[in-house]
Amino acid sequence: MTVFPLPPGSTIGILGGGQLGRMLALAAGRLGFDVAVLDPQANGPASRVSAFEVVGAYDDPAALAELARLADVVTFEFENVPAAAVEHLTALGVPVAPGARALAVAQDRVEEKTFLNGAGAPTVAFAAADDAEAAREAVTALGAPALMKTRREGYDGKGQKWVEHASEAADAFKAVGGRPVILEAPADFVRELSVIAARGRDGEIAVYPMAENHHEKGVLRRSFAPAEVGKDTAAQAERIAAQILSSLDYVGVIGIELFELKGGRLLVNEIAPRVHNTGHWTMDGCEVDQFEQHIRAVAGWPLGPTHAHSRVEMLNLLGKEADAWAKLAGEPETRVHLYGKRDAKPGRKMGHVNRLRPL
Known part of the structure; x- marks a missing residue:
């Protein structure tokens, strides 16, 4: 039986071996944890920085049993993991965070909006x-x-x-x-915002400053954080985050995408029960970033501070744009994060940069 908080040297399992899993594994390593990754593809970005690799489908009983043998707690890097996989791991005695309820809500957009409205979080x-x-x-x-x-x-x-x-x-x-x-129905919004928040096993909630996000062809291109928002708007976002996290009895980091309407009212667009692209700015703009925060939460550790120490422009590097790594690395204000993906397909997220300036 897993006892929290997990001591350093414990193993955290991650369902999914992409870039989010990789950054989670790196954060776990800094805190002294080992990581076991289950991924259908061998030698993926996360596996190459983890102690253990399990190759298999997310619903493969043998692969799940092996992950359960290795891991003291399991989390996931994306919300399309089969709910049956979480149920199977739980039946094997391994705690999974966030829980099955959050996964089920996020996997069905009708269920998601119905839940949000019921939790007091307004939507279109x-x-x-x-x-x-x-x-x-x-x-x-x-x-x-x-x-x-x-x-x-x-x-x-x-x-x-x-x-x-x-x-x-x-x-x-x-x-x-x-x-x-x-x-x-369409939202007559002024801009797209997001908030990254976390809830620990003891119910503690921590909320990061908001980010302003710009998309191109449906893909996040840039985030600016902390966003310039009024106190009332920030308070709305914090209240919405707390209501969602508490209603789900959530453990871990969540990404909440928001529409800001004229007058400052916020509507929730989507939630993601995981670390989120719009929170990548925290890697260089905060003392404790979203990835470490997620590991802290699922391991039962105290949550870390969320205030920003720098302003950040996060830019996703798509396809061949990551080939400019040498130039980007030479910019003093720029921090480069590459994901270790082998094939730079057009539009594929290959990495991101955080450009810093003083608050």
Whole structure:
């Protein structure tokens, strides 16, 4: 039976071996933990900086049993891990954080918005549709234009399509794969913001300053932090984060994407039960970054400070942009973070840089 807080020398398991897993593993190593990564692909970015590698599908009983043998606690780097995998690990006696409830909520966009509204976190109006006719009716009820998204999976702008007229709903439904969808009313927002927050095993909550985010073609391009926001807006974000974390009995770091409307009111766009791209600025702008904070939380350690000591512009390096590493490394105000990926496909996140300036 796992007893918290975990002492240094314990092993933290991570489901997923990409860049977020890699940065989690590096943070765990700084705190004296070993890491075991389960990933379908051998020799991935996270595995190469971890003590143990388990190669297998996320729902492979043998692979999960091996991870359970190695790890004292398990977390995950992305929210599309099968819920059955978490249930299987729990049945084997290994605690998983964040818990199955957070994973289930984040995996289904209708469940997510229903949960958020119930937790007192406002969102845009929405409707579910399981077929083309229901999608047309949903657009009619919500009003056009409406954003159609698959209920499950999809990220970085994938699996979604704007519907400009109700008559186009059937074609849009087919274009996103003919699967159950959510229709969302548009948000007349001024800008996109996010907040990274954490909750420890003892219920302690820590919230980072907000970031202002800019997307291109559905992919995060830049984040500026701390964002210039008023006290009321910051207080709203902290309240929303606390309500979400407490309602989920959450353990770990969460990313909460927000729309700021005219007048400063905030709506929640999405939540991600994991460390988040919009929190990468904390790696060089805060004493304890989001990755260390997540490890602290799942290991049962006290949470660290979240205040910023620098202003940061975080820029994602996509595809061949990472080839400019030598130039970027020569910029005194720039901190380079590369993910160790082998294939620089167009639009693929290969790394990021944090450009610093004084507060």
